[in-house]
Structures are given as structure tokens and as C-alpha cells.
Amino acid sequence: MSAMAGVRRGPEDVVVTGAEVLSAFGDGVGPVLGAALDGRPGFAPVERFGVTGRRTVHAAARPGNPVLADELARIIDHACDEAGLSAAQRGGCPLHLAVHGDPALPRVPGDERAGHGADTFAGAVARRAGLSGAARAYTSACVASSTAVADAAALVARGRAERIVVAAGYLVEADQFAVFDAGGALARDGRVRPFSAGRGGLLLGDAVVAVVVESAAAARRRRATPLARLSGWGRAGDAHHVCRPRPDGAGLARAMDDALARANLRPEDIGYVNAHGSGSPAGDAAESAALHRVFGEDAEALPVSSTKSVHGQALEAGALLELIVCMAALRAGRLPVNSGYLGPDPDCRLGLVLDRAARTTSAYALSLTTAFGGANTALLVGTP
Structure with missing residues (x-):
């Protein structure tokens, strides 16, 4: 383990008391969790916009043309309802929002763009959702929402905030689809196959998600039932390459x-890893190497899966969606399936979850995320 073993994260324990999800499988945690536990992918030909001439035509997108600001306000409201927050309590909550930016920005005149930045969009969403209006925008690609969670947890742990709403949103749209397709990053066979021989890349997916992060003491005072405990978090950079991950x-x-040090846990305490597992050849191999650095030979037996194989890559919203699925899986006592698997890859020697009946009694799991530029995050969750 690192030299940070025994580091204090703050005087307060941190819990999640509310969570809500919109995904290709519908509203609520239940539908996406069920798909992940069954290994049932949600990929289908895109109908939201034209894909004629694209190398890939598949994504995990719900029907219709949902509006991101509308869905964020609705999902935040439902998460706050589950947490049992009153209107007054919501009014005191800041918002940490992970988004690519204001969806309206590309279509406004140049002289109006200053009023359509990510921070302005986040503030507008916060006010619309009945929160305090104090908002931070996180736009750091795939680690945006995990970074937002880590910041919220650190503030709550240190007593600088009683509770914070963390939300994130990405809805599959033509511009990002075209960028990833042109770059050859999308899987041409319409499946995401993390850590598998023959894997061919990622596929995009819808996700609008929100959680309420608060101190365990505040939750007890409200007699709220925690969904999970945020036991630890960690962030580190590769300083290796603008796109490619550091191979080791x-x-x-x-x-x-x-993350383990902040939770005062050892690697052997972890019973499941929800991997980033995008399905890219280099990314999956590098993540496997990282798991072997931390868990040693035990990595070959440690239960690991990537739920991107089911719900797709939701960019800025992906880490928060995966955290919620990870938390729900621990409560359910079942493990998400690493779907799309074709066979072993010698560079990915992991204990992949391939059995739909896989169960767990573990109290702790890691949810991992990486991003272009070499950003890495790890969130460690436990049963409440």
C-alpha cells in the first residue's frame, strides 16, 4: 500500500442517503441494476439522430429526445425525495454537477456564449431543482462525476458541509458520437467486451444520475436510512500521454x-471491483496491470466486472452511474456480469464475473474510473 496508510479523512463518516438514475433501461436504479446482474446489454441502433455513413450505429439510448436540463432537475428531485429531504433542507444543499457543458452552447450566437458556460448551466440546474444555487461544474471527461463525489465526500468528512447533492448527465448526441466514431473508438460489432479477447472498443450510453452525500451524523438526526457508506476515495495522474493510458x-x-488508506482497509477486504473496463485493448490491459499492482496474484480470483458492457460509456456521467450500480449490487448481494465475454486475454488475468448467479457477502467494493489525459479515480463503498 502507499505511504498514505492511516491518513485521516476528517472527523465525519460519509454516507449516501438518496440515489436516482435515468438510463437506457428506464427510470430508477432497479432496471439498470437488473440488466447488469443479468448481463443483458441495452445496445441498439441509434434512432435519436442520423448515423448513415458511420462505422458504428449502436448505443444504449432510451427512446425519444430527452432534454438534459429537464432530466437533471427531475432526477435530482427524486434522489432528494428518497433521501427524505424537506424543501428547506434542499434549499441549503450545494450541487456538484458533472456535465460536458451547456448543451445549448454550440447553437447560441458568439456574443451570447459567455452566458452559457458549464458553471452557469450548473447554477441554473441547482436553482431549478430547489437547491441552494451554489454549484460547481465538473467537466473532466470520464472522471468528472467521480471527482465530484470525492470532493463532496471530502467536504462532508471535514465538516465543511452537512450534505451535498452530486449529479451528472450525458445523453447520447450526434457530435460526441461522430467524434468517437471518427476516432475508431466505437465497437463495430455493437457489443462492449471488457477484458475479453477480441474486444473492439466502447459504445456510448445515456445516463442522468444523482446522489445525496451527507454526514452519517446528519442522516441519523433525520432518521434517514443510508444506502451505502463512502469509506474512501483516491485520485492520481499518469503524466504519460494525452490519450493512451500508462501501460503499467x-x-x-x-x-x-x-482509497484503501482513507478507509483504513487492506486489499483483501475488498470483495468486488466495478472496473472502468471500456473495452479498449490498451485501456483494459493497463487497468488489469493496476489491479495486479494492488492485489497481486489475488487479482486473478478477485471478482471484477465492467457494467459498461451493459449500459455503455456515459462519459461525464458514467462514474456516478457505475457507483450507484455498485452500491445497489452490494445491497442485493449479487454481482454484475462482465457481459460480451468471448475468451481470455493473457493481458487481462482477472477474476471476471461471468456467472449470472454470482453472489457476494462482501461489505466493501471499489469503483474505478480513468479518463483521457491520464486521470484516475477510485471510490470505495461499503454497506451501511
């Missing part, structure tokens, strides 16, 4: 070590 996984390993 050292940055992601440091993030895991720091």
Missing part, C-alpha cells in the same frame, strides 16, 4: 491505494 497502471494503482 501505476496511476490507477495509486488511486486505489489512497
